[in-house]
Amino acid sequence: MAVTADVVVAGGGVIGTAIAWRAAAAGLEVVLVDPERGDATSLVAAGMLAPASEALFGEGALLRINLLALARFGSFAAELEEVTGRRAGLRREGTLAVAYDPGDYAALMRLTAFRRSAGLDAEELDSRACRKLESFLTPDVHGGVLFAGDWSVDNRRYAAALREAAAVAGVRMVRDRVTEVLIRDGRARGVAVADGETIGSAQVVVAAGCWSGEVGGLPAGLRDVVRPVKGQLLRLRHPEGMPPVLAHTMRATVRGADVYLVPRADGEVVVGATSEERGPDRTVTAGAVHDLLHDAMSVLPVTSELILAETCAGLRPGTPDNGPVVGGFGAGSGHGGLLLATGHYRNGILMSPVTADAIVACLTGQPPAAEWAPFTPERFVSGADAR
Amino acid sequence: MAVTADVVVAGGGVIGTAIAWRAAAAGLEVVLVDPERGDATSLVAAGMLAPASEALFGEGALLRINLLALARFGSFAAELEEVTGRRAGLRREGTLAVAYDPGDYAALMRLTAFRRSAGLDAEELDSRACRKLESFLTPDVHGGVLFAGDWSVDNRRYAAALREAAAVAGVRMVRDRVTEVLIRDGRARGVAVADGETIGSAQVVVAAGCWSGEVGGLPAGLRDVVRPVKGQLLRLRHPEGMPPVLAHTMRATVRGADVYLVPRADGEVVVGATSEERGPDRTVTAGAVHDLLHDAMSVLPVTSELILAETCAGLRPGTPDNGPVVGGFGAGSGHGGLLLATGHYRNGILMSPVTADAIVACLTGQPPAAEWAPFTPERFVSGADAR
Numbered sequence: 001m002a003v004t005a006d007v008v009v010a011g012g013g014v015i016g017t018a019i020a021w022r023a024a025a026a027g028l029e030v031v032l033v034d035p036e037r038g039d040a041t042s043l044v045a046a047g048m049l050a051p052a053s054e055a056l057f058g059e060g061a062l063l064r065i066n067l068l069a070l071a072r073f074g075s076f077a078a079e080l081e082e083v084t085g086r087r088a089g090l091r092r093e094g095t096l097a098v099a100y101d102p103g104d105y106a107a108l109m110r111l112t113a114f115r116r117s118a119g120l121d122a123e124e125l126d127s128r129a130c131r132k133l134e135s136f137l138t139p140d141v142h143g144g145v146l147f148a149g150d151w152s153v154d155n156r157r158y159a160a161a162l163r164e165a166a167a168v169a170g171v172r173m174v175r176d177r178v179t180e181v182l183i184r185d186g187r188a189r190g191v192a193v194a195d196g197e198t199i200g201s202a203q204v205v206v207a208a209g210c211w212s213g214e215v216g217g218l219p220a221g222l223r224d225v226v227r228p229v230k231g232q233l234l235r236l237r238h239p240e241g242m243p244p245v246l247a248h249t250m251r252a253t254v255r256g257a258d259v260y261l262v263p264r265a266d267g268e269v270v271v272g273a274t275s276e277e278r279g280p281d282r283t284v285t286a287g288a289v290h291d292l293l294h295d296a297m298s299v300l301p302v303t304s305e306l307i308l309a310e311t312c313a314g315l316r317p318g319t320p321d322n323g324p325v326v327g328g329f330g331a332g333s334g335h336g337g338l339l340l341a342t343g344h345y346r347n348g349i350l351m352s353p354v355t356a357d358a359i360v361a362c363l364t365g366q367p368p369a370a371e372w373a374p375f376t377p378e379r380f381v382s383g384a385d386a387r
Numbered sequence: 388m389a390v391t392a393d394v395v396v397a398g399g400g401v402i403g404t405a406i407a408w409r410a411a412a413a414g415l416e417v418v419l420v421d422p423e424r425g426d427a428t429s430l431v432a433a434g435m436l437a438p439a440s441e442a443l444f445g446e447g448a449l450l451r452i453n454l455l456a457l458a459r460f461g462s463f464a465a466e467l468e469e470v471t472g473r474r475a476g477l478r479r480e481g482t483l484a485v486a487y488d489p490g491d492y493a494a495l496m497r498l499t500a501f502r503r504s505a506g507l508d509a510e511e512l513d514s515r516a517c518r519k520l521e522s523f524l525t526p527d528v529h530g531g532v533l534f535a536g537d538w539s540v541d542n543r544r545y546a547a548a549l550r551e552a553a554a555v556a557g558v559r560m561v562r563d564r565v566t567e568v569l570i571r572d573g574r575a576r577g578v579a580v581a582d583g584e585t586i587g588s589a590q591v592v593v594a595a596g597c598w599s600g601e602v603g604g605l606p607a608g609l610r611d612v613v614r615p616v617k618g619q620l621l622r623l624r625h626p627e628g629m630p631p632v633l634a635h636t637m638r639a640t641v642r643g644a645d646v647y648l649v650p651r652a653d654g655e656v657v658v659g660a661t662s663e664e665r666g667p668d669r670t671v672t673a674g675a676v677h678d679l680l681h682d683a684m685s686v687l688p689v690t691s692e693l694i695l696a697e698t699c700a701g702l703r704p705g706t707p708d709n710g711p712v713v714g715g716f717g718a719g720s721g722h723g724g725l726l727l728a729t730g731h732y733r734n735g736i737l738m739s740p741v742t743a744d745a746i747v748a749c750l751t752g753q754p755p756a757a758e759w760a761p762f763t764p765e766r767f768v769s770g771a772d773a774r
Contacts, residue, residue, distance in 0.1 A: 236673055286623055287691025290680035293673050304674025311695060 003174075004200040005031040007363060008191050009207055010178035010215060013042040014155070014349055015341050016207035017162040018076075018356035024169035026360050031199055032166060033191065035177040039282065040159070041209050042348060044314025046233060046262045046270040047155035049073055049350045052120040053095045053147040053251055056111075061374040062323055063118060066347060068371045069354045070151070076353035077153065083168060086161040089154025089264055095249040098130055098137065098144035098299055104253040105142040112145050121149050136245045136302045141252075152249050152262050155349050162352075174199070180216030181206065181338055188217075188337035203337040203363055210280070210317040212325075212342040219335055221380040225325060226343050228280050228315035232288040233272030235310040236303065245269070245302045252299040259295035261303070269306060271296045275316075284311045319343040320380075326355055327376040328362050339363070340377045390561075391587040392418040394750060395578050396594055397565035397602060400429040401542070401736055402728050403594035404549040405743035411556035413747050418586055419553060420578065422564040426669065428596050429546045429735060431701025433620060433649045433657040436460055436737045437537035439507040440482045440638055443498075448761040449710050450505060453734060455758045456741045457538070463740035464540065470555060473548040476541025476651055482636040485517055485524065485531035485686055491640040492529040499532050508536050523632045523689045528639075539636050539649050542736050549739075561586070567603030568593065568725055575604075575724035590724040590750055597667070597704040599712075599729040606722055608767040612712060613730050615667050615702035619675040620659030622697040623690065632656070632689045639686040646682035648690070656693060658683045662703075671698045706730040707767075713742055714763045715749050726750070727764045 005028075009020045012034025020032040034040075048054070051066030077088045099105035112122050123146040130144040131137050167173065176193040181204050183189065190200035206212050210228035238244065246263040262270040274288045289311055296303045319325060325343035329335040341359050344351050358368035392415075396407045399421025407419040421427075435441070438453030464475045486492035499509050510533040517531040518524050554560065563580040568591050570576065577587035593602050597615035625631065633650040649657040661675045676698055683690045706712060712730035716722040726749055728742050745755035 234673075239670060283626060283694045285691065286621075286680050286693045286695045287684065289695050290677060290684060290691065293677035294681070297674070297677060304672065304677065306673045307670045308673045308676050308698060311698075 003031060004190070005029045005172070006201060007031070007203045007205060008033060008178070008199050008201040009205045010191060011206065011208035011212070012036065012163070012173070013040040013207065013209055014159050014162055014352040015344060015355055016205070017159070017166050018352040019205055019207060019341055019359045020171045021162060021166040021169050022356040022360045023363055024166065024171045026364060028363060030171045031174055031201065032171050033174045033176055033178050033193060033199070036175050041314040041316060042159050043156055044231065044233065044312050045155040045349050046260065046272050047153040047158065047349050048095070048150070048249060048260065048262060049152055050095050050147065050150035050249065051350070052115055052122065053097050053150045054346070055115050055118060055120060057114055059322060060118070065324070065354065065371045065375065066350060068369060069347070069351045070149070072353045072357065073151070073153070073350065077158070080161050080165055084161045084164045086157065086164065088158040088161050091152045091265070093248045094146055094148040095150035095251060096130060096133055096144055096146050097251040098141045100141060100252060100254040100298060102142055104255065108145060108253060120147070122147055133248060134246060134250065136300055138299055138301055141299055150249065153349060154264050158349065178208070178215055181218065183217050183335065183338070186334045186336055188335065203339065205339045205341055205359055207341040209342060210315045212317065212340065219329070219333070219381045221382060222325070222340065222377055225319055225380050226317045229318040229345065230276040230278045230281060230313055231273040231316055232284055232292070232311070232313045233270060234289065234292055234308060235312070236269040236271060236306040237309045238267040239305065239307055242305070245300065245306070250300065252295065254295040254298045257291065257295050259292060261296055261300060268309070280315060282313045282315065284313050316345050317343050317348070318345045323375050324351060324355070325375065325377045325380070326358050326372055327368065329378060329381070390418060391577070392416045392559070393588060394418070394590045394592060395420060395565070395586050395588040396592045397578060398593065398595035399423065399550070399560070400427040400594065400596055401546050401549055401739040402596070402731060402742055403592070404546070404553050405739040406592055406594060406728055406746045407558045408549060408553040408556050409743040409747045410750055411553065411558045413751060415750060417558045418561055418588070419558050420561045420563055420565050420580060420586070423562050427546070428701040428703060430543055431618065431620065431699050432542040432736050433647065433659050434540040434542035434545065434736050435482070435537070435636060435647065435649060436539055437482050437534065437636065438737070439502055439509065440484050440534040440537045441733070442502050442505060442507060444501055446709060447505070452711070452741065452758045452762065453737060455756060456734070456738045457536070459740045459744065460538070460540070460737065464545070467548050467552055471548045471551045473544065473551065475545040475548050478539045478652070480635045481533055481535040482537035482638060483517060483520055483531055483533050484638040485528045487528060487639060487641040487685060489529055491642065495532060495640060507534070509534055520635060521633060521637065523687055525686055525688055528686055537636065540736060541651050545736065565595070565602055568605065570604050570722065570725070573721045573723055575722065590726065592726045592728055592746055594728040596729060597702045599704065599727065606716070606768045608769060609712070609727065609764055612706055612767050613704045616705040616732065617663040617665050617668060617700055618660040618703055619671055619679070619698070619700045620657060621676065621679055621695060622699070623656040623658060623693040624696045625654040626692065626694055629692070632687065632693070637687065639682065641682040641685045644678065644682050646679060648683055648687060655696070658690070667702060669700045669702065671700050703732050704730050704735070705732045710762050711738060711742070712762065712764045712767070713745050713759055714755060716765060716768070
């Protein structure tokens with residue numbers, strides 16, 4: 001084995017890169033392996049940091065980890081910006097959820113009641129009050145709710161800053177793909193990569209998003225846990241000289257269809273997203289682009305005047321219970337030193353700081369935060385599977 | 388003057404390149420000057436060769452030149468393919484015009500009556516007959532008309548073949564922009580280009596599309612004749628394994644809005660086009676993409692399943708009378724040896740062969756076809772202007 005390290009991280013999206021940075025900052029020698037194909041889901045995301053406006057019935061454990069994630073994001077981003085001198089594009093303007101018709105409004109009110117019962121901050125607004133916050137909003141909107149604590153970050157600036165921070169901290173970047181975690185005598189000993197080489201390490205973190213199951217050497221129950229959930233989205237831009245058309249992240253339900261618009265300081269507006277079970281297909285389809293534009297224009301008609309700068313599709317790493325898969329395996333599991341940090345589904349950007357905290361805790365023999373307990377990879381491993 | 392030639396052609400779109408090729412094939416020494424910025428309108432076009440389904444009231448002279456152009460296209464393309472060994476992607480399946488609602492149908496019938504009175508071939512079809520020709524057409528379509536003589540060509544393959552034919556014929560390509568036609572003693576003597584050099588020639592052809600008026604040295608009346616008319620269009624592709632969803636070029640009127648879909652043998656479907664008076668703006672806007680997709684999906688719902696491969700905008704060279712500007716100036720005009728080949732508006736691809744024929748006739752002292760008489764540049768020059 002030519003290369004050795006304390007930790008190999010497989011996957012260079014925001015999850016893997018945040019882990020690599022924090023692990024190196026904690027004094028570990030880290031190798032980050034990523035094929036750098038430019039198709040990381042992190043680069044397609046919208047960057048919403050919005051646990052309150054996204055909380056759904058029956059996902060209490062997920063809400064708790066998302067709230068922990070949001071509480072951590074500000075300090076994490078501040079350190080990232082300080083270390084790199086780059087701006088991550090964090091916006092604290094809050095998220096305005098609007099409902100297009102009475103049926104949409106009734107659904108929003110049911111969700112809002114639930115979110116309040118979960119202790120979340122949510123301010124009901126009538127149509128006029130919504131338009132006071134967002135003057136380009138159509139007067140047809142029935143009403144809305146302001147989630148003042150839901151932020152956003154520019155996912156691409158954030159990802160670039162993370163990569164720079166990792167490099168500055170001494171993380172060694174290897175442009176390749178991890179094909180297998182090497183297990184011997186019940187412990188991870190390193191990884192094999194696609195070009196045939198191996199990298200030796202005492203611990204291995206698999207953070208390969210929806211491709212995590214393709215990495216060999218995982219316990220049997222984890223090979224099919226993560227599936228790709230396709231999301232198509234659009235990046236719009238203001239034409240030269242047009243003032244910003246949006247101040248808050250806007251979520252809208254338009255006759256039952258959900259759409260969001262996320263403004264950036266540099267004039268970009270991200271519009272998303274579809275949610276499609278199509279396997280690893282990343283094509284952009286005419287119908288999805290039409291529907292996203294239609295729904296965005298329904299609530300914010302001026303969207304039609306924006307420049308369509310980019311259309312793209314990414315593959316969210318979905319799991320059977322919609323929860324992430326973060327942590328390692330118990331003593332006697334036969335997989336000592338193997339850690340997973342994947343399955344972040346719709347919340348990879350938001351959860352990247354707390355995921356890095358949790359994994360670095362595991363790497364250094366500390367317990368991760370209690371909120372992580374429901375999301376251990378062991379929930380997918382039966383006793384017989386583990387070996 | 389370092390470089391000299393018989394003819395300088397300013398502009399390397401399909402018009403300028405077709406002229407350069409045919410002039411060189413006729414034995415002239417030709418220099419083709421183009422900045423090669425990749426923004427040629429020829430590359431944005433859909434390639435419809437459709438004089439019948441595009442004929443409008445009050446444009447008889449334009450119809451006559453377009454019919455001449457279509458009659459010439461087949462032999463021209465055949466020679467082009469023979470010379471280069473490339474396919475131009477000519478399709479002879481005909482054009483199906485469909486009307487979405489009764490109002491659209493009434494308008495189509497009025498146009499069809501006019502087109503028949505002009506001697507054009509047009510077959511009325513009810514909704515079922517339309518669906519026999521195009522099985523993916525929505526049954527909601529009210530009815531249609533088949534224009535069996537209206538073809539299409541793959542504009543990008545055609546443009547690439549023209550460029551190769553010109554090179555093979557010995558045309559010298561100069562990557563620069565013609566800033567001025569040099570006139571001395573009432574005759575063109577060559578051109579000045581942006582890098583400061585000059586190219587001497589006995590004759591000069593200005594074929595710079597909507598930028599033609601920016602070339603110095605033209606008679607005063609021609610400086611503002613050509614204006615950019617923005618057209619946005621989409622290039623769709625079939626997903627792998629999907630059979631072709633369209634056999635004919637389809638034109639549709641959807642509640643008063645016109646849209647067309649042009650299929651290619653390689654699975655591309657071009658959807659166009661907006662027509663916007665916005666000056667030289669080439670941005671793609673969210674509203675235009677939405678409307679094109681909406682109208683296309685209204686008549687051919689399966690469009691929603693196609694891949695949105697590209698969005699683009701081009702600048703058609705429009706003129707006050709919608710007619711092209713092709714030919715030179717009379718004796719004593721003060722502009723001997725200066726020829727114009729511009730202002731082709733919506734029909735540049737279609738008219739490129741006959742425009743090349745007409746300009747090569749002028750260059751070699753022959754009369755162009757009689758159909759060109761209404762389109763002489765002299766129609767925009769008053770006596771006082773000419774000098």
